[in-house]
Amino acid sequence: MTKFLKCLSVHSKKMTIPVYTPSNSSYTSVLQLPIKDLRFLNATTPKPKFIITPVHESHVQAAVICCRKHGLQIRVRSGGHDFEGLSYTSHVPFVLVDIADLKSININLKDGSAWVGAGATVGQLLYKIAEKSQGHGFPAGLCATVGVGGHFSGGAYGNLNRKYGLSADNIIDATIVNVNGKILNRKTMGENLFWAIRGGGGASFGVILSWKIKLVPVPPTVTVFRLLRTIEQGVTDLVYKWQYIANKFPEDLH
Ligand SMILES: Cc1cc2nc3c(=O)[nH]c(=O)nc-3n(C[C@H](O)[C@H](O)[C@H](O)COP(=O)(O)OP(=O)(O)OC[C@H]3O[C@@H](n4cnc5c(N)ncnc54)[C@H](O)[C@@H]3O)c2cc1C
Incomplete structure (x- = not known):
């Protein structure tokens, strides 16, 4: 000890x-x-x-x-x-x-990117982005307390996925501590490892310290509505039909 x-x-x-x-x-x-x-x-x-x-x-x-x-x-x-x-x-x-204390978030509106400490939560990230700009967002999960360390390294889906893909699709760099205790970035880890940590689970490969993300444009206002249907009211048919028409709607609809 x-x-x-x-x-x-x-x-x-x-x-x-x-x-x-x-x-x-x-x-x-x-x-x-x-x-x-x-x-x-x-x-x-x-x-x-x-x-x-x-x-x-x-x-x-x-x-x-x-x-x-x-x-x-x-x-x-x-x-x-x-x-x-x-x-x-x-x-x-x-x-x-x-690594919850490694949660610094640095947003660069000039090039529409941000470095996010892997200990930050989704809520902290989205809040910081919104503080800086009403016109930027990031496609991530729905639960504010999920950590970006585990979340992004597993892909991460949420309400903006239809339009912008997964969180992992919008990650442009990362830093990771490898098994030898070395800090690597995208360039030094290589494209294979960079690909693997964006969906393959970070802990299989090392300890992710931070992600560089590409922010996406969002309107200042979004509309949210909820339709409730029971099985008796035909929800099964509705879901069945939805699969055939969903892809024809504009991508702004999730
Ligand atoms: C209430 C709830 C709501 C959720 N909502 C969504 C959602 O809307 N969309 C979605 O896609 N997913 C969602 N998830 C799933 C969630 O994205 C995964 O469980 C994710 O792995 C959690 O990440 P975490 O950092 O909070 O968890 P942790 O328990 O800290 O970590 C999860 C895994 O990632 C590894 N890990 C964590 N940090 C690092 C790091 N820095 N480096 C390397 N490995 C690391 C851990 O070792 C572990 O294997 C939800 C989960 C819950 C419990």
């Missing part, structure tokens, strides 16, 4: 790495607060030996290097929405790297 902690401090370039062990009074709340699937909020769920909450990218590098050196698996967590708890539990000894 001491050796692992020492390793972390040796490899951290800036600031002290925030680390929690089970004996720390905040351990349980840091572990459980982002967990969205209540099945995993119980005593029998395997818990991490350490929780690391990086506030600098070198902390992620240190976590990767030291976990590898000490034979510990890493679970990476961004928004904690994983349906199977893959971001915070494991059946082998593991360390949880929770």
